[in-house]
Amino acid sequence: MRMGFFLYPVLLCLFAGCVDTSRSPVLDYVPEKVLTDQAWGMVGADGGLWADGKYDGMVSPVINGLFSMSDPDGKVSVWRATRRPAIVGGLDDLRCAGIYAEGLIPVVDSCGRVAVADGFGRVKFVISDFAGEKVAGCGARFSDGVLPVRTESGLWGGVDREGNRVIDAVYGSEFIFFNGHAVVMDGNPTLTGDSRQISIIDKSGRETFRFSPSLWPEGQMSPSGWIAYGSPGGYGLVNAAGRRRALPAFVRGIHDFDDTSIIYIDEGGYRGLVSTDGNIMLAPRYNSLDFGARGLLLASNSQRYLLIDRSGRIVSDFDHADEVVSFGILSRNGVKSSFGYAARFGTLWTIYDISGTRVGNYEFSWLDIAFLTDGFPSLSVDGILSAYDSPESSMELEFFIPDSVQVIPDYVIRGVLESEVADSLI
Numbered sequence: 552m553r554m555g556f557f558l559y560p561v562l563l564c565l566f567a568g569c570v571d572t573s574r575s576p577v578l579d580y581v582p583e584k585v586l587t588d589q590a591w592g593m594v595g596a597d598g599g600l601w602a603d604g605k606y607d608g609m610v611s612p613v614i615n616g617l618f619s620m621s622d623p624d625g626k627v628s629v630w631r632a633t634r635r636p637a638i639v640g641g642l643d644d645l646r647c648a649g650i651y652a653e654g655l656i657p658v659v660d661s662c663g664r665v666a667v668a669d670g671f672g673r674v675k676f677v678i679s680d681f682a683g684e685k686v687a688g689c690g691a692r693f694s695d696g697v698l699p700v701r702t703e704s705g706l707w708g709g710v711d712r713e714g715n716r717v718i719d720a721v722y723g724s725e726f727i728f729f730n731g732h733a734v735v736m737d738g739n740p741t742l743t744g745d746s747r748q749i750s751i752i753d754k755s756g757r758e759t760f761r762f763s764p765s766l767w768p769e770g771q772m773s774p775s776g777w778i779a780y781g782s783p784g785g786y787g788l789v790n791a792a793g794r795r796r797a798l799p800a801f802v803r804g805i806h807d808f809d810d811t812s813i814i815y816i817d818e819g820g821y822r823g824l825v826s827t828d829g830n831i832m833l834a835p836r837y838n839s840l841d842f843g844a845r846g847l848l849l850a851s852n853s854q855r856y857l858l859i860d861r862s863g864r865i866v867s868d869f870d871h872a873d874e875v876v877s878f879g880i881l882s883r884n885g886v887k888s889s890f891g892y893a894a895r896f897g898t899l900w901t902i903y904d905i906s907g908t909r910v911g912n913y914e915f916s917w918l919d920i921a922f923l924t925d926g927f928p929s930l931s932v933d934g935i936l937s938a939y940d941s942p943e944s945s946m947e948l949e950f951f952i953p954d955s956v957q958v959i960p961d962y963v964i965r966g967v968l969e970s971e972v973a974d975s976l977i
Contacts, residue, residue, distance in 0.1 A: 576886045582611065593618075609621045615651045653692075656668055664932070687702060736749050808827075893920055
């Protein structure tokens with residue numbers, strides 16, 4: 552008989568009653584179901600189960616030792632991921648809850664108030680209004696000491712760890728701070744009515760760089776402080792101070808990048824890797840390409856998914872999986888993780904470690920990894936978890952997401968590209 556609880560080293564400090572107050576959010580466990588009709592449990596990076604089948608309601612991932620659960624009646628509670636999971640006192644009658652990071656967790660209480668509590672359920676402050684406007688919601692977590700706050704008019708501002716307003720509510724999209732800077736979208740549309748100004752600001756709200764109509768961002772800022780851009784002259788990277796790194800003309804699109812390299816798209820739609828100095832590291836021959844752990848890359852061709860190094864050498868494959876997702880994408884949002892990859896075979900999912908080796912003895916009928924492709928949703932006072940942007944926004948900032956698709960045959964890629972060309976000629 553399978554036991555309901557398993558003891559893993561990652562939780563040893565939690566068993567003593569302590570709570571992780573590190574500044575960076577760390578993913579500890581992912582929600583899972585072993586059987587279709589089974590209640591929710593959790594799986595760790597080693598493939599082992601924890602609290603399996605213990606939750607009838609939907610549970611969130613465990614971040615820094617805390618997670619939330621929504622019961623069948625829609626009431627949300629925050630739990631501590633100890634050997635015997637326990638509700639965090641004072642956080643047991645909520646409409647929704649965010650992510651515990653930097654020692655704080657944003658929640659919406661039963662009265663529809665946005666509040667911020669510590670890891671022991673002690674409310675530090677309540678955000679009832681914002682510069683004279685009612686508060687409609689907030690971001691999922693603090694980043695770099697700032698929590699995004701949305702007003703009733705649909706505009707976003709920010710508060711610090713004490714609840715002081717530090718960013719005025721003038722932006723049309725939620726934002727995340729990295730190294731003291733964030734990419735923001737102006738809340739006021741231009742005269743054309745279909746586009747908004749995008750800029751980089753510091754934590755005082757001061758604009759440090761403004762994109763122009765001839766220079767547009769391609770995704771969000773990286774934790775290292777760079778953001779990809781496109782222009783009529785080509786693609787490149789720009790930092791908060793406006794310093795640019797232009798890329799060669801063969802780069803026809805940017806999928807993602809890190810401190811040393813860029814996953815780029817060529818004119819045929821295939822993906823390769825180029826250094827920030829413009830030197831090709833991997834020729835564009837992959838249908839999909841994503842960053843993994845320890846410098847490795849998750850790639851797919853027309854037949855299978857592969858784990859490769861930056862010279863193209865195959866480190867591992869995924870047994871002809873139908874779909875593979877890299878947890879490395881979490882670093883894009885400043886979240887740390889020991890997880891490697893999740894692979895789907897038909898309707899069942901399995902866990903692989905950072906070296907591409909299958910771990911654990913379980914297959915999952917459901918593995919909740921929507922946060923990898925959709926991001927961690929923001930909070931709303933009506934209890935509905937909204938997307939990163941407010942419903943009122945006419946456009947949104949692009950967020951890099953993992954390819955996370957089935958292996959695409961080459962002829963499909965060529966067919967789509969030919970169709971796009973034909974459409975552009977009409």
